[in-house]
Amino acid sequence: MSFCPCDLLARSLAVSALALGFAVAAHAQPTPLDDGETLPAVTVDARGRSEAAQQVPIPLTSIDGEALETQQSWRLEDLQQWLPSTSITFGDPRQSAIAVRGVGRNPSNDGLEGSTGIYLDNVYLGRAGMATFDLLDIERVDLLRGPQGTLFGKNTTAGVLALHTRAPSRETERSLQLSIGQRGLAQGQAIFSGALSEETAGRLLVYGTHERGNIENIHDGGSVNGGHRSGIRGQWLLRRGDAFSLRLIADAHRERSTYGTRVIYSLGSGPAAARARAGGATGIVTDPRRYAVNTDGVERVDLDQGGVSAEASWKLGSGATVTSITAGRSWKFVPTANDNLNVPVLIDGGSRVRQQQFSQELRYAGPTGGAVDYVVGAFYMRQRMRNEIFTVFGPRADIVLQGTSLPVLANASTVSFGALDTESFALFSQATWHATSRLDLTAGLRITQERKDGRTHRGDSTGGAAATAFLRNRPIVLGAYDTGPLAIRKTSPSALLGASYRLDDDVIGYASFSHGERSGGINLAGPGAAPGPLGASSLIIGPERVDSLDVGVKSSLWNDRLTLNLSAFLAGVRGYQTSMFVPAGAGAGNYVEILTNAGDLRSRGLELDATARPARGLTVWANAAFNDARYRRYEDAPCPSERAFVPQGRCSLTGRQVAGTPRWTFNVGAEYRRPVSPTTQHFVSAAYAWRSAQDGTLDGSVHSRIPAYGLLNLATGWKVARGNEIWSISLWLRNALDKKYFPTVAATANGAYVASVGTRRTLGLTVRLDY
Numbered sequence: 001m002s003f004c005p006c007d008l009l010a011r012s013l014a015v016s017a018l019a020l021g022f023a024v025a026a027h028a029q030p031t032p033l034d035d036g037e038t039l040p041a042v043t044v045d046a047r048g049r050s051e052a053a054q055q056v057p058i059p060l061t062s063i064d065g066e067a068l069e070t071q072q073s074w075r076l077e078d079l080q081q082w083l084p085s086t087s088i089t090f091g092d093p094r095q096s097a098i099a100v101r102g103v104g105r106n107p108s109n110d111g112l113e114g115s116t117g118i119y120l121d122n123v124y125l126g127r128a129g130m131a132t133f134d135l136l137d138i139e140r141v142d143l144l145r146g147p148q149g150t151l152f153g154k155n156t157t158a159g160v161l162a163l164h165t166r167a168p169s170r171e172t173e174r175s176l177q178l179s180i181g182q183r184g185l186a187q188g189q190a191i192f193s194g195a196l197s198e199e200t201a202g203r204l205l206v207y208g209t210h211e212r213g214n215i216e217n218i219h220d221g222g223s224v225n226g227g228h229r230s231g232i233r234g235q236w237l238l239r240r241g242d243a244f245s246l247r248l249i250a251d252a253h254r255e256r257s258t259y260g261t262r263v264i265y266s267l268g269s270g271p272a273a274a275r276a277r278a279g280g281a282t283g284i285v286t287d288p289r290r291y292a293v294n295t296d297g298v299e300r301v302d303l304d305q306g307g308v309s310a311e312a313s314w315k316l317g318s319g320a321t322v323t324s325i326t327a328g329r330s331w332k333f334v335p336t337a338n339d340n341l342n343v344p345v346l347i348d349g350g351s352r353v354r355q356q357q358f359s360q361e362l363r364y365a366g367p368t369g370g371a372v373d374y375v376v377g378a379f380y381m382r383q384r385m386r387n388e389i390f391t392v393f394g395p396r397a398d399i400v401l402q403g404t405s406l407p408v409l410a411n412a413s414t415v416s417f418g419a420l421d422t423e424s425f426a427l428f429s430q431a432t433w434h435a436t437s438r439l440d441l442t443a444g445l446r447i448t449q450e451r452k453d454g455r456t457h458r459g460d461s462t463g464g465a466a467a468t469a470f471l472r473n474r475p476i477v478l479g480a481y482d483t484g485p486l487a488i489r490k491t492s493p494s495a496l497l498g499a500s501y502r503l504d505d506d507v508i509g510y511a512s513f514s515h516g517e518r519s520g521g522i523n524l525a526g527p528g529a530a531p532g533p534l535g536a537s538s539l540i541i542g543p544e545r546v547d548s549l550d551v552g553v554k555s556s557l558w559n560d561r562l563t564l565n566l567s568a569f570l571a572g573v574r575g576y577q578t579s580m581f582v583p584a585g586a587g588a589g590n591y592v593e594i595l596t597n598a599g600d601l602r603s604r605g606l607e608l609d610a611t612a613r614p615a616r617g618l619t620v621w622a623n624a625a626f627n628d629a630r631y632r633r634y635e636d637a638p639c640p641s642e643r644a645f646v647p648q649g650r651c652s653l654t655g656r657q658v659a660g661t662p663r664w665t666f667n668v669g670a671e672y673r674r675p676v677s678p679t680t681q682h683f684v685s686a687a688y689a690w691r692s693a694q695d696g697t698l699d700g701s702v703h704s705r706i707p708a709y710g711l712l713n714l715a716t717g718w719k720v721a722r723g724n725e726i727w728s729i730s731l732w733l734r735n736a737l738d739k740k741y742f743p744t745v746a747a748t749a750n751g752a753y754v755a756s757v758g759t760r761r762t763l764g765l766t767v768r769l770d771y
Helices: 004-028 065-070 076-081 272-278 397-402 469-478
Strands: 059-065 086-090 098-101 115-120 123-125 138-145 159-165 173-181 183-195 200-211 216-219 223-224 227-240 244-257 263-266 301-313 321-336 346-365 372-394 412-434 439-458 486-504 507-518 544-557 561-572 577-583 591-597 600-615 620-633 664-677 680-691 709-722 725-734 744-745 753-755 762-770
Touching: 059 065, 065 138, 065 664, 076 086, 076 680, 098 115, 123 321, 272 397
Parallel strands: 115 159
Antiparallel strands: 059 138, 086 098, 115 123, 138 159, 173 183, 173 762, 183 200, 200 227, 216 223, 227 244, 244 301, 263 753, 301 321, 321 346, 346 372, 372 412, 412 439, 439 486, 486 507, 507 544, 544 561, 561 600, 577 591, 600 620, 620 664, 664 680, 680 709, 709 725, 725 762, 744 753
């Protein structure tokens, strides 16, 4: 299966752009200014039909796209500042993951889907990296917590993050926007939308972003961790009354950057520091708060992705609705990486990945208003993934990586190839019985059949010293290897039982029990683990299973000026899937990264989600979570560098907090809008997000501990209507307190730890014209 949406995208959007240009020029209208007293209604389709979010008896949080725009939250990783119980790992577009309630931190292996399902306009994305584009022209973001799968899409064990872009409408819209900020930040976007005919409408977004980078490379005085991103998204909507609608979307995104550059967080207690100095490294930046590296290498990421989708909906005479969602997407990632040192240890390395997917979903939602509401459906998905893991060693590789002067790795290069084909088919259904006018009982069931066929192999290394008696270890580290065919066949059930009770028109109580599974994975991080003592069996891991109990209350109070939602959860996870470094082969330093089932864990906690409008034009929101996620049984975990750095080292993490999971998070914010004249509106906005301390890596090392941190974002601006034009100007300050923080930490193969750095304080200006 091979396709590229770019040609179709270019042709369709060129025609749409011309048509939209003429259409909107003839019908431009100013946008009204909003200063209402009550909270606006939030409509979601979490249960396969449109309904008020407060009427959906599940733990659900929705973020309005305008709020994201006001606070300049357009990166995927920014969403954790808005969502409860959510941690987003971002190293680079390939090493990205979303964890909900402590489940799902498995960012860096190509042979595994995420625990949290990510959807873009109702299309399941096969990996978190497919959502690492600028989140612009977003209608809303929904987070559903807990196992999902009995109502739509792919089966997931942690939850669902759904990104909804703004759809075309017959209302004319044209806008041009430019944002500039410190460290060379510049972002431009253009949006065109409006009617194309009596039954059709279109929408077009074009954007580009540049950042110089927020990490200094003292080796050459340059900046890294920045770059260029650009993209285009076009839509066409056909609507024939309420009987039929068809929405076509095509998008393409491109990135050329140094995003993913990491600083040395700690050299640990292992041999990393001594080996680096023995290899001649000087000026090692050991203080991560400097936001600096000293490297003679090149960091680069080339990413190209895009897709097409068609969502058709028929409203039948009986009141039932049939929905079909057909989509295809492609993702290509090409990195260039180095060793974070100023001596030639690793000249180049990384994992090139190409991934394509096709999905088809068909749902039948029965008519509403009777004793039973129900949804039945089918889902099919096929993915094709190919990777190349390549390493080019420099002349100092042996002393720094293995602590020896023997020329085993020096000037050698190696590449391994991985392939994975996945096919998934599922039938699902969910029904709600309105037992009384107040009591609803819900049951859902899903059966998923998956097959995965993979293989990974490596040829002999090239280059390096001539064969000598000292090179007997090279085949272990760099030698040829072929796993042969690897296969997984799995049938996985998902289920839901729930009840909700309407205490009155504004308060709903609910309780539900859900079971979710996702199939095992095939380790495509290279065959280095298999030749050693781990064996080929280490390349296949088992499924992850979650049982979750949720109890909560959702309320709309104070004449719709306050929504207050509370939930408590208890989840047990068996076979938690993640990745880690393990020793392989002979000699200290032969460590490789593999997939593993990290024992069992238990996650329990409380969540609060509230929004209020206490006065005209003033909106206040807050969410908070207490999440106690711990390993119930994990006796063969990797040891941190301070405890043991020896082959076959194993430690117990039973009872420890799950890595990457803060016990406490809270996000609060307020926005005040007021008219200063009949045509002018002023706003001020503030948001603060705080996270408690957490373990940064799976081994629970003290050297990877991430301290608590809080981020303050501020914005103010004006919106002025002048005839058929509306001008908006805003000043914004990200990370106003200039907090030095590190969202994620990763272990390296020699006992050191590296970290991604947070956004530095950034002052910026945005100007927008709607006409």
